[in-house]
Amino acid sequence: MVHFDLGNISSGPKDYYDILIVGGGPAGLTAAIYAGRAGLTAAVFEKALEGGAVTQTHIVENWPGFTRIEGSELGEKFAEHARSFGAELVTAEVTKITYDNEYKYVHLDNGKVVKGKALVYATGAVPRQLNVPGEKEFRGKGVTYCAACDGYLFSGKDVVVVGGGDSACDEAHFLAKMVKSITIVQNLPYLTAAKVLQDRLFSNKNVKVVYNSLVKEIRGKDKVEEVVVVNNETGEETVIKAEGVFIYVGLVPKSDLLKDIVEVDKFGYIKTNENMETNIPGIYAIGDVRVKNLRQIVTAAADGAIAVEHAAKKYF
Amino acid sequence: MALLSAKDREYLTDLFSKEMENKVKLIYFGDSKENCEYCELEVQILDELQELSDKIIVERYNVNDHKDLVEKYEVEMVPALILTLEDGEDRGVRFYGLPSGHEFGTLVQDITTFGKGAKPDLSPNTIEKLKEIDTPVRISVFVTPTCPYCPRAVLTAHNFALINPLIKAEMIEANEFFELSNEFGVSSVPHIVINRNPNTFFIGAYPEAQYLEEVLKAIK
Numbered sequence: 001m002v003h004f005d006l007g008n009i010s011s012g013p014k015d016y017y018d019i020l021i022v023g024g025g026p027a028g029l030t031a032a033i034y035a036g037r038a039g040l041t042a043a044v045f046e047k048a049l050e051g052g053a054v055t056q057t058h059i060v061e062n063w064p065g066f067t068r069i070e071g072s073e074l075g076e077k078f079a080e081h082a083r084s085f086g087a088e089l090v091t092a093e094v095t096k097i098t099y100d101n102e103y104k105y106v107h108l109d110n111g112k113v114v115k116g117k118a119l120v121y122a123t124g125a126v127p128r129q130l131n132v133p134g135e136k137e138f139r140g141k142g143v144t145y146c147a148a149c150d151g152y153l154f155s156g157k158d159v160v161v162v163g164g165g166d167s168a169c170d171e172a173h174f175l176a177k178m179v180k181s182i183t184i185v186q187n188l189p190y191l192t193a194a195k196v197l198q199d200r201l202f203s204n205k206n207v208k209v210v211y212n213s214l215v216k217e218i219r220g221k222d223k224v225e226e227v228v229v230v231n232n233e234t235g236e237e238t239v240i241k242a243e244g245v246f247i248y249v250g251l252v253p254k255s256d257l258l259k260d261i262v263e264v265d266k267f268g269y270i271k272t273n274e275n276m277e278t279n280i281p282g283i284y285a286i287g288d289v290r291v292k293n294l295r296q297i298v299t300a301a302a303d304g305a306i307a308v309e310h311a312a313k314k315y316f
Numbered sequence: 317m318a319l320l321s322a323k324d325r326e327y328l329t330d331l332f333s334k335e336m337e338n339k340v341k342l343i344y345f346g347d348s349k350e351n352c353e354y355c356e357l358e359v360q361i362l363d364e365l366q367e368l369s370d371k372i373i374v375e376r377y378n379v380n381d382h383k384d385l386v387e388k389y390e391v392e393m394v395p396a397l398i399l400t401l402e403d404g405e406d407r408g409v410r411f412y413g414l415p416s417g418h419e420f421g422t423l424v425q426d427i428t429t430f431g432k433g434a435k436p437d438l439s440p441n442t443i444e445k446l447k448e449i450d451t452p453v454r455i456s457v458f459v460t461p462t463c464p465y466c467p468r469a470v471l472t473a474h475n476f477a478l479i480n481p482l483i484k485a486e487m488i489e490a491n492e493f494f495e496l497s498n499e500f501g502v503s504s505v506p507h508i509v510i511n512r513n514p515n516t517f518f519i520g521a522y523p524e525a526q527y528l529e530e531v532l533k534a535i536k
Contacts, residue, residue, distance in 0.1 A: 002357060003461070004319055004420040006327060009428075012437055048465045048521055055464055091468065093523040109523035111439030140504040140519035149463035150504050152491055223501060244503070 005076075013090045013114050017043040018316060019308060020106050020116035021087075022094050022257070025052020026297045027287025028122035029078040029087075030304030036085025038312040043114065044082065045106060047093035051075020053124055054297055056148045057167075058174040061196070063297050072148075074297075097121075097257050104282060118282045118311040121258055121270065122304065125251035125288040125295070130162060134218030135247075142224025143245045147171040150244075154179050159244035160227045161185070162215055168248035169193035169201045175246065176204035183240050184209040185229050210238070218245055253289045265291050276307035282315060319357070320364050328424065332369035336431030339402040341373045342366075345391045347380065354414040354492060358395040361420075371431060373402070390484075393493060399426055399474075401434055408477035413489025417461025422470045422487065429475070436475035442528050446479040453535055455485040458497055458507040465521040469506035472527050510534035 019035045021028045024046030035042035049055050057071030066074070079089060096107035097119065104119035127145040129135060135143055144150045151174065159179050161172040164186035170193070172182050182204075184191075189211050191198050201207055210229060216237065217228040227240045253268045262278035262285070263271045269292075270285035272278055278285050286303035288295045320328070344362055346355035359376065366374045379386050379394055389398050389406055397411040409430075415423040429436055438446075455473040459466035473485035490497040490505055500507065500514050508530070510516040516534035 002319070002414070002416045004324070004361060004416055005418050006324055006421055006424065009331070009421050009424050047523070048468055050464075095523060095525075109439075109525060110437050111441065112437075140507060141501060142503055144504045146463070146465075146504075149460060149465065152460060152462075153497070153503050153505075223503065 009091075013043050013045075013088060013092070013108075013112065015114060017041045017088070017114065017116045019043075019118050019120060019311065020104055020114065021045065021120045021122060022097070022106060023052070023122035023124055023287070023289075024050050024079065024089060025122060025124050025287060025300065026054055026078055027124070027300035027304045028052070028120065029082040030301040031120045031122060031286060031308045032082040032087035033085050034305050034308035035312075036082070036087055038308065038316075040308075040312060040316060041086070041088075043088040043090050043116070045090050045092055045094050045108070047091070049075070050079045050089060050091070052078075054078075056146060058148070058170045060297065094257060097261065099261075099280065099283065117315050118284065120284045120286060120304070120307050120311070121278075121289065122285075122287045122300075123254040123257070123289050125253050127247060128250045128252050130215055130247055130249060132215050132217055134220070134224075138218055138220060138224045138245070141222065142220065142243055143218060143247065145247050147175050147246055151175050151178055154244040156180050157243040158183075158241055159246060160215075160240055160242045161246045161248065163248035163250070164188060164191035164193060164209070165248065165250070166193045166197055169197040171246060171248055172207060173197070173201045173204065176201070176207055179206070179244070181206045182208070183242065185213050185215055185227070185240075186211055187214050187232065188212070210240075213238075251288065251295075255289055258283070258285070274306075275310040276303055277310065282311070284311065318364060319361050325364070325368060328365070329368045331424070331428065332371065332431070335428040336369060336371040338431060338433060339371045339373055340427055340430040341375060341400045341402060341404055342427075343375045343377070343389065343398040343400060343404070345377050345379050345382075345386065345389070345394055345396040347378060347394045352394045355395045357416070358397070358414050361414075361416075362397075365427075372427065393496075397423075399430055401430060407434060408481065408484035409474045410484070410486040412486055413492040414461075415487065418464055418467050419459060419461055419470065419487060419489070422467040422474075425467070425471055426474055429478070434478050436478050438475055438479065439524060442524055443479055445528060445532065446476055446483065449480050449482055449532075449535070451482065451535060452511075453483045453531065454511050455483065455531065456488055456500075456509040456512060457486065458488050458490045458500065458502045458505055458509070460490050460505050463505045466506045468521040469508060469527075472522075472524060473508070476528070476531070
């Protein structure tokens with residue numbers, strides 16, 4: 001089925017908004033909804049994924065009200081919802097954030113600067129890299145972090161999926177339909193994904209798991225040809241023939257624009273109080289990018305509501 | 317059955333009426349169904365777009381019947397779509413393959429850019445550096461319709477083309493042109509090739525300044 005999506009369409013931003021929201025995932029878009037409801041103007045700056053990383057998730061089954069919804073559809077619904085409350089969704093990359101006593105400023109990659117009274121930082125987290133030989137070298141030559149983007153390009157080929165969490169298992173299930181075989185490499189003696197995801201994954205006949213193993217190296221001539229894995233109990237090395245390596249081994253916070261301005265923990269996650277305020281008044285951090293126990297769509301959305309509700313009372 | 321929902325049509329009608337100041341030409345080249353799997357769909361989506369605004373003009377050509385135009389617009393593959401102002405002058409903005417999925421947004425955004433006189437929103441520094449380029453540059457952006465990072469990579473290339481007539485920028489749908497993608501070793505998109513040299517490429521939707529740097533580096 002061919003779709004014609006209308007995401008990513010935006011006109012240039014105005015010079016000022018009450019609330020500047022950096023990042024257009026579930027957290028940022030919920031913040032925009034609450035801004036609209038509070039009668040405040042809001043712009044959401046998103047460089048690529050209107051709806052956030054959830055749009056790249058195959059299936060979402062833990063957003064209340066939907067027993068099962070495609071990530072891309074849920075992301076679109078979030079964006080649509082934010083727009084319906086008047087939020088401006090701006091497709092642009094923020095390259096710098098500055099502030100003075102009165103305003104916060106986002107600097108865009110096309111040179112524009114937009115100011116606002118409060119800033120909500122909702123950039124989320126990006127896939128963690130394995131940091132093994134060959135990973136960088138073969139990026140785009142077989143190594144990828146996006147099954148939705150690149151899966152089809154590996155049709156009929158043997159691939160390796162690294163990781164055993166929710167993302168790894170869900171994406172492996174998605175890939176199983178098109179690739180020839182999948183070998184999952186997991187560092188633990190079991191998968192950590194939710195049981196429902198594991199059951200679904202193993203309904204595919206072309207999936208197997210290598211447990212207790214770490215990827216040591218990704219090798220090939222011009223592109224990926226094989227993956228070397230080491231059993232972390234026996235030390236035994238195995239070579240798996242594969243043309244694609246999909247890496248899903250967790251996330252790192254995307255706090256680079258703020259980490260020199262506000263307090264972060266040793267992993268780079270932004271510290272906030274229960275109102276989502278950072279240590280700089282008027283700068284909030286919400287969603288996966290902040291220090292918290294559970295990183296889920298529901299908790300991201302909750303953060304967005306709390307931050308804007310607080311800002312609306314304090315600054316307007 | 318219409319490809320665009322009633323709601324999407326309403327949204328686009330409103331967008332075009334607000335954003336378009338001048339007419340835009342969409343020049344399409346296609347072939348018979350046997351030779352071009354996606355041509356029929358592209359004709360349909362272009363027809364639907366044309367209905368939404370009197371500022372959108374669609375011209376349709378069969379590649380076999382219009383050799384002069386194929387040559388004029390340097391059409392290599394079908395379906396091909398070339399965006400121009402009303403005068404039909406080639407500004408280097410092209411789509412090879414159906415602009416579906418996320419790439420439909422790219423097409424719409426391109427249409428509104430042309431509708432505002434084909435003056436893209438780029439930083440003064442980028443514009444200055446693009447104008448200094450004095451050799452032909454061809455930017456080929458390999459995409460898949462399901463890749464959310466890709467539209468930005470295509471739009472940036474298209475915007476670059478509008479600044480300097482020496483720059484041509486094309487979207488290439490990697491699944492549709494599978495052999496070509498293989499030739500260039502495309503396995504992760506967006507995959508951006510400069511001057512059709514398999515060795516000068518970069519992968520990912522870079523911000524404007526970095527994108528420009530990669531292009532300049534490749535032609536040095």
